[in-house]
Amino acid sequence: GENVEQHPSTLSVQEGDSAVIKCTYSDSASNYFPWYKQELGKRPQLIIDIRSNVGEKKDQRIAVTLNKTAKHFSLHITETQPEDSAVYFCAAANTGNQFYFGTGTSLTVIP
Amino acid sequence: GAVVSQHPSWVICKSGTSVKIECRSLDFQATTMFWYRQFPKQSLMLMATSNEGSKATYEQGVEKDKFLINHASLTLSTLTVTSAHPEDSSFYICSASKGGGAGGKNIQYFGAGTRLSVL
Numbered sequence: 001g002e003n004v005e006q007h008p009s010t011l012s013v014q015e016g017d018s019a020v021i022k023c024t025y026s027d028s029a030s031n032y033f034p035w036y037k038q039e040l041g042k043r044p045q046l047i048i049d050i051r052s053n054v055g056e057k058k059d060q061r062i063a064v065t066l067n068k069t070a071k072h073f074s075l076h077i078t079e080t081q082p083e084d085s086a087v088y089f090c091a092a093a094n095t096g097n098q099f100y101f102g103t104g105t106s107l108t109v110i111p
Numbered sequence: 112g113a114v115v116s117q118h119p120s121w122v123i124c125k126s127g128t129s130v131k132i133e134c135r136s137l138d139f140q141a142t143t144m145f146w147y148r149q150f151p152k153q154s155l156m157l158m159a160t161s162n163e164g165s166k167a168t169y170e171q172g173v174e175k176d177k178f179l180i181n182h183a184s185l186t187l188s189t190l191t192v193t194s195a196h197p198e199d200s201s202f203y204i205c206s207a208s209k210g211g212g213a214g215g216k217n218i219q220y221f222g223a224g225t226r227l228s229v230l
Contacts, residue, residue, distance in 0.1 A: 001171075006154075006187075023130040043115075043204065044220040089154060093217050099145070099187070101155045 001008040002027040004092050006102025010018045012111050013080050023090035024072040033066060033073045034099070047088075048075070050101045080109045114138050115207050117222025124195055125230055132190045132225045140185035141207035145219060146178070149202040161188050164192030195229045202226050 001025040013019050023033075031052040036044035050057045050064045051071065057064050061080075066073040077084055089101040114137040124130050134144055140175075145161050147155040161167040167180035174188050179191040188207075192199055206219040 034218070036221075043223045045221075046218065049218070098157060098160055099155075099219060100157065101147075104152075105156045106152075 002030060002094070002098075002100040003090055004090060004100050004102045006090050006093040006105060009103065010108075012108045012110060015081060015098045016079055018079070019075075019107055019109075020081050021075045021088055021090070022105075023074070023092075023102045024070075025092040025100075026071065027094065029090065029094050031095065032102075033064070033070045034048070034091050034093070035062075035064060036089045036091065036101075037086045038089065038104075044089060046049060060105060077107075080107075081110050082109050085109045086102050113207075113209065113218075113220040115141075115205065115220045115222045117205050119225060120223060121228075123228045123230065124184070126196050127194055130192045130195055130227060132192075132203055132205070132227075134190070134207065134222050136186045136190045136207040139207075139209055141145055141188075141209065142185065143208040144182055144188035145206045145208070146180060146188075146190050147204045147206070149204060149224070151202075155204060158190075192227065195201045197213070197229045200227055200229045 006023045034049035037047045038044040048062050048064050050066050059076045063076040089107045091099040093099045116135045117194050146158045149155050158173045159167045159169045161180050161182040163182050163185050182188040202225040205222040208219050
């Protein structure tokens with residue numbers, strides 16, 4: 001089955017700096033890679049996703065890159081703000097719609 | 112929009128009792144629903160995949176008889192934790208996936224989760 005690894009587990013950045021979270025996956029059949037943000041006690045919210053036919057996608061301050069050959073993808077948040085503080089999960093999905101989540105990264109943005 | 116409602120949000124029960132958790136897609140038909148378990152400060156662990164009208168597919172290590180899943184309609188799936196014990200205490204989250212279309216097929220929309228505390 002799919003194995004998704006995520007690093008780092010915790011990340012602290014100063015407000016305005018950038019944050020980068022990296023994930024690797026094992027199953028070459030995975031073709032969809034969403035990123036979710038989960039605030040304490042709340043449901044995960046999709047923030048950005050990328051499909052295997054695309055190498056990069058950007059949405060305002062958030063971007064995701066995908067390297068299919070190396071089987072890794074990354075989340076980039078620029079100009080971080082305190083409200084970006086949350087736990088971020090990457091996931092890899094196959095055509096069967098099953099998501100396999102990374103272990104999560106707790107991001108703290110220091111004002 | 113795509114709203115998924117999950118109830119109850121928090122349930123406390125005695126050891127040995129059964130608890131049912133409901134997951135509803137409010138404004139779309141969910142061809143597939145998923146059930147996850149999340150321990151504090153840990154990731155979401157997929158328990159089972161549920162397709163409407165068919166038996167759920169359980170992940171390795173998840174007891175089918177312990178966690179009963181019913182997906183009776185395109186908008187409702189239920190998870191019943193049977194004979195709950197303290198080790199079943201956890202945060203259970205459902206998600207629902209829209210069907211059809213290359214753009215929307217894989218996106219999962221999550222419920223708010225159910226915190227189960229077994230005494």
